[in-house]
Amino acid sequence: MMSLALSLLMVVALNSCQTKQHAVNQLESFSKELRDNGPNYDVNDWKEAANRFQKIRKNIDKHDYTAAERKEIGELEGKCAGYFVSGVKQKLTNGILGIGGELKGILEGILESVSGLGIFTD
Numbered sequence: 681m682m683s684l685a686l687s688l689l690m691v692v693a694l695n696s697c698q699t700k701q702h703a704v705n706q707l708e709s710f711s712k713e714l715r716d717n718g719p720n721y722d723v724n725d726w727k728e729a730a731n732r733f734q735k736i737r738k739n740i741d742k743h744d745y746t747a748a749e750r751k752e753i754g755e756l757e758g759k760c761a762g763y764f765v766s767g768v769k770q771k772l773t774n775g776i777l778g779i780g781g782e783l784k785g786i787l788e789g790i791l792e793s794v795s796g797l798g799i800f801t802d
Contacts (some may be wrong), residue, residue, distance in 0.1 A: 700743040706736050707756045714763035721767055730790055733760060764790045 710732060721729065740753060 700745070703739040703743060704749065704753060704756070707740065707753065707760070710736055711756050711759045711763070712718060712762055714767070718763045718767040719770065726764070726768065729764070732744065733764075733790060 710729075714729060717725075718729075736758075745753065
């Protein structure tokens with residue numbers, strides 16, 4: 681009976697770590713997607729990306745991370761924010777999209793969502 685309880689506890693702990701790591705993996709994958717595909721995004725793609733980023737952030741916020749894991753998360757979020765800024769700036773600079781205000785709102789929403797993480801301060 682004791683070994684069954686111990687085994688169950690180990691499975692729960694392992695599953696929790698996998699879920700926690702899955703959230704970081706999602707952010708890493710998303711960062712690579714923005715890097716590779718962001719230059720081709722239109723305004724709807726950026727909207728979807730902003731929504732996806734917020735969902736990933738909510739998932740990450742559900743877990744406790746070590747200082748090293750938080751650093752990795754911050755770096756990935758910084759990359760994502762950079763890709764957002766770069767992609768939106770490129771679209772506005774090229775004059776491809778005539779709805780700059782909407783893109784500016786998307787960008788401000790992303791930057792606001794990561795500002796609480798301290799990656800743009802200090």
